[in-house]
């Protein structure tokens with residue numbers, strides 16, 4: 001076994017961009033493991049709302065089903081708490097049917113604590 005495989009992975013969440021416009025702050029985040037891009041997430045926050053909105057979340061195909069998507073959602077919770085927001089919201093529609101159908105995607109969010117309707121799911125944090 002190589003020395004590298006024994007070392008714990010170096011996991012980083014990088015901010016790729018931040019745009020503030022008309023009271024809405026949009027932040028692009030990149031999950032990087034051992035210098036390889038694993039996935040990304042885009043979150044939006046409005047100055048007058050206590051909700052963090054997840055606009056996009058995606059994991060690169062080769063890294064799916066390894067827990068990284070769940071990890072990104074946990075990061076979203078940490079960001080929300082850090083900004084004193086009390087709720088996370090998203091639209092549960094798949095952008096890649098080859099990974100998960102929309103019904104499976106909704107089940108995935110439910111497993112992580114999200115509830116709501118077909119069009120919108122949320123979690124208190």
Ligand SMILES: CC(C)(COP(=O)(O)OP(=O)(O)OC[C@H]1O[C@@H](n2cnc3c(N)ncnc32)[C@H](O)[C@@H]1OP(=O)(O)O)[C@@H](O)C(=O)NCCC(=O)NCCS
Nearest residue numbers: 057058059064065066067068069070093094095096099108
């Ligand atoms: C949704 C997405 C981010 C999940 O990322 P991920 O890293 O694969 O998720 P996790 O590893 O944390 O969780 C995977 C779990 O989802 C469920 N799941 C994923 N694919 C599944 C499938 N084809 N069939 C059944 N369950 C599935 C399982 O519960 C699985 O857990 P398990 O592997 O222990 O059985 C990823 O599939 C993705 O990038 N999809 C395309 C983009 C997209 O549609 N984003 C959502 C926009 S709202």
